[in-house]
Amino acid sequence: MNIREQLAIPRQQPRELNPEERLDNFDEVSKGFDEATALIEAQRCLQCRKPLCVMGCPIGNDIPRFIELLRQGKFEQAYWTIRETSSMPSICSRVCPHEFQCEGACIRGKKDQPVAIGLLERFLADWMIINGKNLSPRCAPRNGIKVAVIGSGPAGITVAHALAHKGYSCTVFESLPVFGGMLSVGIPNYRLPRNIIGAELYALQQCGVNVKTGITVGSDLTLSELRDQGYASVFLGIGAYESRKLGIPGEDDTQGVMSGIDYLGQVLTGREVALGDRVVVVGGGNVAIDVARVALRSGWKEVTILYRRTREEMPASAVEVHHVEQEGVRLEFLVAPVKALASEGRITGVECIRMQPGEPDGSGRRKPVPMEGTNFVLEADALIAAVGQKVIPVHDETVPVAITSRGTYVVDPVTLQTSVEWIFAGGDTVLGPQTVAKAVCQGLDAAESMHRYMQGQI
Ligand SMILES: Cc1cc2nc3c(=O)[nH]c(=O)nc-3n(C[C@H](O)[C@H](O)[C@H](O)COP(=O)(O)OP(=O)(O)OC[C@H]3O[C@@H](n4cnc5c(N)ncnc54)[C@H](O)[C@@H]3O)c2cc1C
Numbered sequence: 284m285n286i287r288e289q290l291a292i293p294r295q296q297p298r299e300l301n302p303e304e305r306l307d308n309f310d311e312v313s314k315g316f317d318e319a320t321a322l323i324e325a326q327r328c329l330q331c332r333k334p335l336c337v338m339g340c341p342i343g344n345d346i347p348r349f350i351e352l353l354r355q356g357k358f359e360q361a362y363w364t365i366r367e368t369s370s371m372p373s374i375c376s377r378v379c380p381h382e383f384q385c386e387g388a389c390i391r392g393k394k395d396q397p398v399a400i401g402l403l404e405r406f407l408a409d410w411m412i413i414n415g416k417n418l419s420p421r422c423a424p425r426n427g428i429k430v431a432v433i434g435s436g437p438a439g440i441t442v443a444h445a446l447a448h449k450g451y452s453c454t455v456f457e458s459l460p461v462f463g464g465m466l467s468v469g470i471p472n473y474r475l476p477r478n479i480i481g482a483e484l485y486a487l488q489q490c491g492v493n494v495k496t497g498i499t500v501g502s503d504l505t506l507s508e509l510r511d512q513g514y515a516s517v518f519l520g521i522g523a524y525e526s527r528k529l530g531i532p533g534e535d536d537t538q539g540v541m542s543g544i545d546y547l548g549q550v551l552t553g554r555e556v557a558l559g560d561r562v563v564v565v566g567g568g569n570v571a572i573d574v575a576r577v578a579l580r581s582g583w584k585e586v587t588i589l590y591r592r593t594r595e596e597m598p599a600s601a602v603e604v605h606h607v608e609q610e611g612v613r614l615e616f617l618v619a620p621v622k623a624l625a626s627e628g629r630i631t632g633v634e635c636i637r638m639q640p641g642e643p644d645g646s647g648r649r650k651p652v653p654m655e656g657t658n659f660v661l662e663a664d665a666l667i668a669a670v671g672q673k674v675i676p677v678h679d680e681t682v683p684v685a686i687t688s689r690g691t692y693v694v695d696p697v698t699l700q701t702s703v704e705w706i707f708a709g710g711d712t713v714l715g716p717q718t719v720a721k722a723v724c725q726g727l728d729a730a731e732s733m734h735r736y737m738q739g740q741i
Pocket residue numbers: 378379380433434435436437438439456457458459463464465466469470498499500501520521522523544547569570573677678709710711712716717718719720722
């Protein structure tokens with residue numbers, strides 16, 4: 284195929300559930316590419332000599348190489364190419380904000396639509412699962428050295444995976460009853476089916492990783508006890524779980540006001556959350572969008588998202604914003620809540636105010652400023668805040684690990700070693716709430732440093 288023919292191929296679209304097929308279930312909305320479509324899409328890749336997509340990928344996946352192998356029909360080899368750098372292609376391919384990462388850098392995107400890199404990666408990972416292939420490389424013989432990983436989110440999974448493949452005996456300690464961190468209690472099934480997380484857990488266990496759920500390090504088991512039990516090194520991958528507050532009157536003492544993280548955690552682990560018909564969600568990121576979409580699927584009739592900035596400034600992925608609107612959620616831009624209104628202690632509405640973009644703030648974005656006299660009321664049976672999270676460090680006086688003023692762990696920026704030489708940390712607990720790929724990237728770096736530490740090289 285010559286370049287002209289290649290350039291003439293339009294970006295292929297994945298099969299998707301229609302909006303009316305979605306709202307009474309949690310089935311995956313995007314069905315991905317079938318083989319024929321994946322092969323057509325792979326032809327769109329220009330195999331750039333300086334592949335900007337690789338630089339855009341937080342973990343540096345060799346994108347041109349896996350796409351070239353895919354288009355030759357060498358699906359298994361293509362998958363293993365991704366696996367050289369990624370501990371979880373089946374997950375990253377589904378949830379990464381590709382438009383800000385690899386696809387955002389794709390040269391075709393300058394004049395046309397970028398290559399659908401995420402969907403091609405997903406096709407390969409799904410092909411491996413459907414064909415019953417092992418998702419993880421062969422394990423190295425055990426070297427007798429024990430490692431403890433605290434937290435079973437993407438950062439912890441990556442460390443356990445990488446060190447198990449170097450021969451270490453890894454045990455993952457997870458405080459929740461479920462494995463997967465925010466993959467299981469944050470990202471809903473319609474974006475990340477649970478059998479996919481299950482396949483990654485199985486792959487981890489196949490290489491000898493021991494996963495212990497329901498154990499909170501700090502209270503059930505201290506860091507010094509882990510040391511006494513012979514763990515040579517510990518990785519802290521405990522995420523950023525505490526929701527930030529809206530900071531408005533009525534937030535703390537009104538029934539029906541809750542955080543997005545709590546709401547999602549409860550619904551996604553099968554607990555009933557009966558709040559009413561009309562819900563107002565505050566925030567502009569993936570958490571706000573997920574709360575709104577989960578609320579719709581849980582029977583809420585009217586779901587409104589308030590975002591204090593403009594549509595263009597929303598940090599949520601474009602595809603999520605598209606889906607939430609398709610599903611009937613109302614989006615109110617340049618609006619902020621000012622008060623939770625209540626009757627007999629129960630929420631009845633949210634007083635809001637309209638905002639306008641002001642001077643640029645520290646982030647370079649224009650700071651939203653309230654417009655006096657524009658207050659209005661939205662009736663509501665629930666108010667859910669999804670305006671960010673912060674870290675709750677392990678509460679453990681036996682081994683004090685230094686914390687920054689933001690509550691994140693102090694680490695060496697290269698090795699991710701904390702103030703305690705045998706403890707390393709990474710993922711959201713170091714970066715603050717970020718993305719799966721960034722947590723994976725830190726997991727890879729931490730695993731390499733822990734290996735060097737245990738071999739006496741640092
Ligand atoms: C609703 C929602 C949607 C998101 N959507 C996306 C998305 O589409 N794409 C994307 O890239 N990112 C998304 N993210 C962000 C992404 O999930 C996180 O950045 C990522 O999971 C961070 O990984 P982690 O391993 O650092 O922490 P986590 O995934 O948070 O895992 C930390 C684990 O540590 C456990 N833990 C905490 N304290 C202890 C303790 N003391 N002892 C034992 N265990 C402990 C926790 O229970 C948890 O399981 C989303 C987040 C949320 C909340």
